[in-house]
Amino acid sequence: MNDGEREGARLQDARKAGNEENVVAIVGDTIIKSLPTDLYIPPDALEVFLGAFEGPMDLLLYLIRRRNLDILEISVSEVTDQYMRYIEMMTAMKLTLAGEYLAMAATLAEIKSRLLLPRTEAVEEEEEDPRAELVRRLREYERFKAAAADLEALPRLERDIQPAAAALPTLIERKIEPMVEMKDLLLAMADILHRAALNERHAVAMETLSVRERMSLVLTAVNSRRGFVPFTDLFDVEEGKQGVIVTFLALMELSREGVIEIVQRGFRAPIYVRAGT
Amino acid sequence: MLKQKEIEQALEAVLLAAEEPVSIDRLIGLFDAGDLPEGSPRQAIRTALAEIEYALEGRGYELKRVASGYRFQIRQSMSPWVSRLKETRPPRFSRALMETLALIAYKQPATRGDIEAVRGVSVSPNIMRTLLERGWISVVGQRAVPGRPTLYGTTRAFLDYFNLRSLDELPPLSEIRALVDPHVAEGDGEIETGSDAESADTEETDTANEESARPLAEVVPLPTPKR
Amino acid sequence: MLKQKEIEQALEAVLLAAEEPVSIDRLIGLFDAGDLPEGSPRQAIRTALAEIEYALEGRGYELKRVASGYRFQIRQSMSPWVSRLKETRPPRFSRALMETLALIAYKQPATRGDIEAVRGVSVSPNIMRTLLERGWISVVGQRAVPGRPTLYGTTRAFLDYFNLRSLDELPPLSEIRALVDPHVAEGDGEIETGSDAESADTEETDTANEESARPLAEVVPLPTPKR
Numbered sequence: 001m002n003d004g005e006r007e008g009a010r011l012q013d014a015r016k017a018g019n020e021e022n023v024v025a026i027v028g029d030t031i032i033k034s035l036p037t038d039l040y041i042p043p044d045a046l047e048v049f050l051g052a053f054e055g056p057m058d059l060l061l062y063l064i065r066r067r068n069l070d071i072l073e074i075s076v077s078e079v080t081d082q083y084m085r086y087i088e089m090m091t092a093m094k095l096t097l098a099g100e101y102l103a104m105a106a107t108l109a110e111i112k113s114r115l116l117l118p119r120t121e122a123v124e125e126e127e128e129d130p131r132a133e134l135v136r137r138l139r140e141y142e143r144f145k146a147a148a149a150d151l152e153a154l155p156r157l158e159r160d161i162q163p164a165a166a167a168l169p170t171l172i173e174r175k176i177e178p179m180v181e182m183k184d185l186l187l188a189m190a191d192i193l194h195r196a197a198l199n200e201r202h203a204v205a206m207e208t209l210s211v212r213e214r215m216s217l218v219l220t221a222v223n224s225r226r227g228f229v230p231f232t233d234l235f236d237v238e239e240g241k242q243g244v245i246v247t248f249l250a251l252m253e254l255s256r257e258g259v260i261e262i263v264q265r266g267f268r269a270p271i272y273v274r275a276g277t
Numbered sequence: 278m279l280k281q282k283e284i285e286q287a288l289e290a291v292l293l294a295a296e297e298p299v300s301i302d303r304l305i306g307l308f309d310a311g312d313l314p315e316g317s318p319r320q321a322i323r324t325a326l327a328e329i330e331y332a333l334e335g336r337g338y339e340l341k342r343v344a345s346g347y348r349f350q351i352r353q354s355m356s357p358w359v360s361r362l363k364e365t366r367p368p369r370f371s372r373a374l375m376e377t378l379a380l381i382a383y384k385q386p387a388t389r390g391d392i393e394a395v396r397g398v399s400v401s402p403n404i405m406r407t408l409l410e411r412g413w414i415s416v417v418g419q420r421a422v423p424g425r426p427t428l429y430g431t432t433r434a435f436l437d438y439f440n441l442r443s444l445d446e447l448p449p450l451s452e453i454r455a456l457v458d459p460h461v462a463e464g465d466g467e468i469e470t471g472s473d474a475e476s477a478d479t480e481e482t483d484t485a486n487e488e489s490a491r492p493l494a495e496v497v498p499l500p501t502p503k504r
Numbered sequence: 505m506l507k508q509k510e511i512e513q514a515l516e517a518v519l520l521a522a523e524e525p526v527s528i529d530r531l532i533g534l535f536d537a538g539d540l541p542e543g544s545p546r547q548a549i550r551t552a553l554a555e556i557e558y559a560l561e562g563r564g565y566e567l568k569r570v571a572s573g574y575r576f577q578i579r580q581s582m583s584p585w586v587s588r589l590k591e592t593r594p595p596r597f598s599r600a601l602m603e604t605l606a607l608i609a610y611k612q613p614a615t616r617g618d619i620e621a622v623r624g625v626s627v628s629p630n631i632m633r634t635l636l637e638r639g640w641i642s643v644v645g646q647r648a649v650p651g652r653p654t655l656y657g658t659t660r661a662f663l664d665y666f667n668l669r670s671l672d673e674l675p676p677l678s679e680i681r682a683l684v685d686p687h688v689a690e691g692d693g694e695i696e697t698g699s700d701a702e703s704a705d706t707e708e709t710d711t712a713n714e715e716s717a718r719p720l721a722e723v724v725p726l727p728t729p730k731r
Contacts (some may be wrong), residue, residue: 002370013355023343054372054373054396054398055396055397055398056397056398057395057397057398058394058397098398100398100399101395104397117632133612136306137395137397140395141396141397142332143450143451144376144383144396144450145376145498146450146451146508147379147380147382147383147448147450147451148372148375148376148378148379149375150379150447150448151375151378151379151382151439151447151448151505152375154439154440154441154448155353155439155440156438156439156440157437157438157439157440158367158368159356159367159368160353160356160440161350161351161353161440162350162354162356162359162520162521163296163348163349163350163351163520163521164293164338164348164350164351164515164520164576165293165294165296165349165520165576166293166294166520166565166575166576166577166578167321167568167575167576167577167578168294168577168578168586169290169578169579169580169581169582169583169586169592170580170583171583171586171587172583172587173587174583174587174591177638178595178596178597179575180597180602180665182667183667184597184602184664185602185605185606185609186606186674186675186680187602188599188602188603188605188606189606189607189609189610189677189680190680191599191603191682191683192603192606192607192622192623193677194681195623195624196622197681209610209671209672209674209676210670210672212610212611212612212613212671213612213657213658213670213671215286215612215613215657216612216613216644216657216658217657218653219613219644219645219657220642220644220645220657222645223644223645238514254545254613256557257648258647258648258649259613259645259646259647259648259655260645275630275645275646276645276646276647276648282562285563285564285584286562286563286564286579286582287564287582288564289563289564289565289578289582290564290565290578290579290582290585290586291585291586291589292589293564293565293576293578294578294589294590295588295589299589307585307588307589310710330565335509336512336513336515336516336559337512337513337514337515337516337517337520338516338517338520339553351517351520351521352513352517355513355514355516355517356517358514358518359517359518359521360535361518361519361534362518362521362522362526362530362534363522
């Protein structure tokens with residue numbers, strides 16, 4: 001509080017001294033208007049100082065709160081002066097300054113000039129207090145700054161809370177297979193056909209499925225026995241005429257493809273089938 | 278059907294083996310048909326969990342319910358002991374990151390522009406990347422304005438990390454004191470829109486079996502941008 | 505000096521947070537001078553550990569002493585539960601695998617060469633191995649041409665899995681062709697109007713993402729038991 005008052009008094013002095021734009025610092029009663037070449041504050045320190053702020057809003061809020069002022073009661077003029085001093089120091093020391101700091105400086109300067117302009121009462125009623133927008137922004141920023149601090153204070157994993165875990169028992173491995181639906185299979189086939197239609201060389205022509213399936217079954221039966229399999233063994237009479245025909249067609253197709261051999265030693269001798277050699 | 282005690286044992290085993298919180302639905306899914314009472318499997322699980330919680334009273338760890346389910350965790354009061362054992366320092370997060378996170382949490386869904394408007398500085402891409410990588414925020418859509426800026430929201434993983442069950446449990450945003458200046462009071466109304474997120478209904482988190490990284494906005498009705 | 509109960513809590517916290525077993529010496533080292541009874545710190549730790557062990561009787565986990573120290577461990581009898589938790593949903597089969605399977609079904613007995621000729625790309629041995637391991641295809645012979653390539657056919661298990669009595673129950677190629685080729689489908693007025701009405705519907709009901717799956721089930725009569 002004392003600090004704040006003193007600061008205020010110095011600023012008053014500074015203002016009386018006029019030409020406040022050039023005031024860089026006030027040491028005791030001395031007003032310094034230009035930076036001494038052997039400035040004591042090392043640039044690093046200033047950079048660290050400014051680095052501690054999360055931008056112009058934060059710096060502004062600091063300048064206000066440092067003096068325990070309510071945001072609503074801020075003297076834009078005073079705060080602007082202080083803010084400008086920081087900015088000037090930074091530029092004088094050729095420190096890179098984020099554009100946002102300069103933008104805020106411009107905003108402050110504008111508000112200050114508007115406040116200085118004499119206004120008629122009629123105008124005052126229509127026109128919003130030039131400080132209002134800045135005050136609103138400051139208050140909102142302060143709200144979320146507090147929210148961030150609240151968040152920081154929440155108990156959280158890694159820092160305040162550790163998940164509890166226990167060593168695993170020996171696990172039972174169980175392999176789960178992917179699920180396939182019939183439609184997946186058919187869509188895959190549809191894609192193949194579509195592609196094949198675009199490329200004539202890959203045209204797909206096929207016999208009826210029952211014959212193709214029977215070809216696999218016959219082949220399996222023939223391969224399961226070494227050597228010759230009696231032709232008649234491959235037929236299942238219980239399947240009826242349809243089944244016999246399908247098996248016959250399958251045998252013919254397999255023979256044509258050279259996958260099996262059909263042999264007969266003589267007229268009316270038993271016919272045998274064996275895997276192609 | 279399993280005995281109550283057997284259900285408890287199974288739940289304890291599963292929760293101590295899981296590396297993240299497990300939802301009630303996932304817990305129910307581990308049991309075979311017939312293991313749990315047919316009419317009320319959920320109730321059976323809840324009863325068992327309550328029993329486990331009760332049994333741990335006065336112990337160094339607890340059963341905790343967070344946004345994406347249940348987990349065993351060391352009690353906060355025991356953290357000094359744990360840090361004596363563990364040499365690694367917990368990660369620290371910059372104030373800029375925490376402010377950005379707070380803005381997204383309280384104002385969601387929010388764009389980078391929304392955040393910059395409040396903080397007065399541009400949001401560093403590093404901060405957004407860290408938040409996304411941690412799985413604390415996710416893209417929830419685009420605002421229907423020119424440029425279609427990306428909207429961000431917080432996730433279940435965010436709530437899990439901060440030991441919360443829902444956004445309701447976030448500390449309330451500080452209230453704005455009654456204002457003297459009528460002009461400033463106008464601005465107050467604008468600020469209020471941000472606090473809608475607080476009142477959003479975030480109850481019934483345990484029926485959802487979504488992954489914790491899914492944006493909350495999908496689960497919880499959050500304020501939508503005006504069109 | 506800490507109370508017995510406080511020592512227990514600290515030990516529980518430390519052991520449940522540690523990722524590996526912790527030795528008694530290390531446990532003792534965590535406590536400050538004066539925390540433990542001066543004459544017998546080791547005895548105090550042992551007593552606390554025994555107390556923890558006792559409290560866990562009948563629970564799903566236990567305190568176990570292994571070579572390098574103490575650790576909490578899920579009981580071996582709980583293994584089936586933990587195994588279920590750790591099971592991950594397997595990924596879907598690749599497009600290439602599905603096409604290979606479809607071609608073997610429709611073109612059997614077929615060699616890898618036959619499949620490659622139609623698909624225009626080589627068939628990876630992994631695909632064939634997966635299909636063989638799954639029991640959906642089997643080797644049915646060799647073609648009597650140079651190199652004697654292996655012939656594959658589908659199996660009984662394949663039919664069972666897809667709930668078919670015989671391959672006949674698969675839709676004929678002409679119907680399947682109509683699925684993706686609009687020109688072929690043009691002849692069939694019913695299908696055209698049907699799918700038109702449907703796409704109009706789906707837009708409204710917001711199930712458009714199912715579109716690719718829906719027409720198939722409706723256009724192609726999926727295998728049903730023979731009349």
